[in-house]
Amino acid sequence: MSILVTRPSPQGEELVSRLRALGREAWSFPLIEFTPGRELSALPEQFAALGKDSLLFALSQHAVEFAHAHLQQLGLQWPSSPDYFAIGRTTALALHKVSSHHVRYPLDREISEVLLQLPELQSVAGKKALILRGNGGRELLGETLRSRGASVTFCECYQRCNRHYDGAEEAMRWQSRGVSRIVITSGEMLQHLWSLIPQWYREQWLVNCDLLVVSERLAQQARELGWRNIKVADSADNDALLRALQ
16 A cells, blocks of 8 residues: 655655655655745734734644744744644644744644634633734634634735646556555645546546545545545644554
């Protein structure tokens, strides 16, 4: 059984390396890449507006990395006033490393629904909230915080861009290498893979592969496209993906 990892660099290559160290055949096929976000220039002003009892959210480690790089260019520090939150453990560790602040995050699944269950987010009326994220994505966190009375601002810290491939050529390559399991970590990547692969290869190979995803919502999206053998990992970090693949 050969495993195709579609995570972006460098996480994808890291997971492939760990799988190969365990004797598994695995290949990296990054479907998206990241570039600086269009709203990074607004970050210093947005940080300055965060006073005591404000809330700062990071929805991915990429948001943290791009925000931190921009702050370093300007010689600025992360704000000391707000309470810090992250979508999951990996993002929380990245945010703590650059800011030195305590970061709250859900201990269960790395999704907005579970983040919103944290006790600290139940009474947020009148508070300012800044959400660091990529382009697009779900609006659930912002909408729910607004419904609870918070004033919500977003900052697009990075953009996800589809990588371009010859879909027929790639399908032939991965089928010939015996790929029978695919790792997908976002709905955007799943849709991009689907649109890349010609219909014949979808029917004869793609939907017959086992699929490892990172949320039930993503699993449902895959079912609607035709997959049947789907497993949901505990979270989106490489440790959880490795556990699920073993």
